[in-house]
Amino acid sequence: MTDQRRNLYFYYHQKTELQDKLEALxxxxxxxxxxxxxxxxxxxxVIAVGGDGAFLQAVRKTGFRQDCLYVGIRSENEAGLYCDFNIDDHDEMIEAMKNAEVEVRRFPVIDTTINDESTxxxxxxxxxxxxxxxxxxIDVYIDDLHFETFRGDGLIIATPTGSTAYNKSINGAVVDPKLPCFQISELASLNNNRYxxxxxxxxLSGERTLNLKVRQDGNDYPIIGMDNEAFSIRNIHDVTxxxxxxxxxxxKLKNNTYWDRVKRTFL
Known part of the structure; x- marks a missing residue:
């Protein structure tokens, strides 16, 4: 670890049982x-302690910073796709960072613009x-071309790393995070002789633009979920x-690839 990367910020939820371990860390x-x-x-x-949920919150609360590294630490013995370290193995974490036993991975991010106003x-x-x-x-457009009219409970637009979360639960594909792309999956779509x-x-390739036009038929107050947060935005008619x-x-540890973690989590 270089001298330029010596300032640490810890993001975690206040829990009594976690405090003693944090003080030692x-x-x-x-x-x-x-x-x-x-x-x-x-x-x-920026070090997120607690699991994948805490990692997502840390990235969001710190503004998706481009000038720092993010580190995920599990506070419990559970699998985590964003967390390479366990809080009980902090000696190993410090040793790995000091001796360059880590690598930097880059995860894709999607930008969602609501009503051509807020991104x-x-x-x-x-x-x-x-x-x-x-x-x-929802009318679905790809690069301004009308693709389909969706009727159902909703749509999920997932990054490659998000493909193993909500997206996977509805039979979406698990995507390699080295691919610059995003995935669209349906929630309980209606498919019959009429729809x-x-x-x-x-x-979709990262060069594509997805545009969702919500039909204003009384259901124009949908829930917009961003990672593990829900946003209540009125009169949504356009999502890009x-x-x-x-x-x-x-x-990440050199011996801990994304697919190693997928295997530990699901297989």
Whole structure:
């Protein structure tokens, strides 16, 4: 680890049972010439403690920073696709960082623009779902070409790393994060003699633009999910998704590839 990357910011939820382990980790960092900062803007490395959910929150709360590294630490013995380290193995983490036993991986991000006004970044996925007990109707455009009219519970637009989360639960594909792309999956689509959609997930190149036009039929207050947060935005009529120029740079152990973690998590 270079001298330029010695400022650490820890993001975690206040839990009594976690505090003792964190204090030991803080002291170990100080003993190895790392400085712990109180403001994430002063950090070169943002460390999320708690699991994949905490990692997603840390990235969002710190503004998808492009000038720092993100590190994920599991606080419990559970699989994590964003977390390479376990809090009980912090000696190994410090040793790995000091001796260059880590590599930097880059995860794609998507940008979602609502009504041509507000843009939100997502590391996992963006979902558009009905809030009423009726199907939502969305006209789907790819590069300004009308592709289909969707009727159902909603759509999920997933990044490659988000393909293993919500997207996978509805039989979407698991995508290699080295591919600059995003995936669109259906939630309970209606397919019969009257309504017809593709009926399967499809993957778009990062050079494509996806545009979703929500039909204003009383279901124009959908829930917009951004990673693990829900946003309540009124009168949504247009959702545009592009692959972002941003990437999230994370630290990984050299012997711990993305597919190693997929295998541990699901197989």
């Amino acid at each position: 803080f002291q170990l960092a100080r003993d190895n010439d790392f400085q712990i900062v109180e403001n994430s803007k002063d950090a070169n490395i 939100f970044s997502c590391l996992n996925e963006c979902s558009v779902r009905s809030t009423l007990i009726k199907s939502i109707v 017809r959609t593709l009926g399967s997930s499809f993957i 998704v592009n692959l972002s120029e941003k990437v999230i740079k994370t630290v």
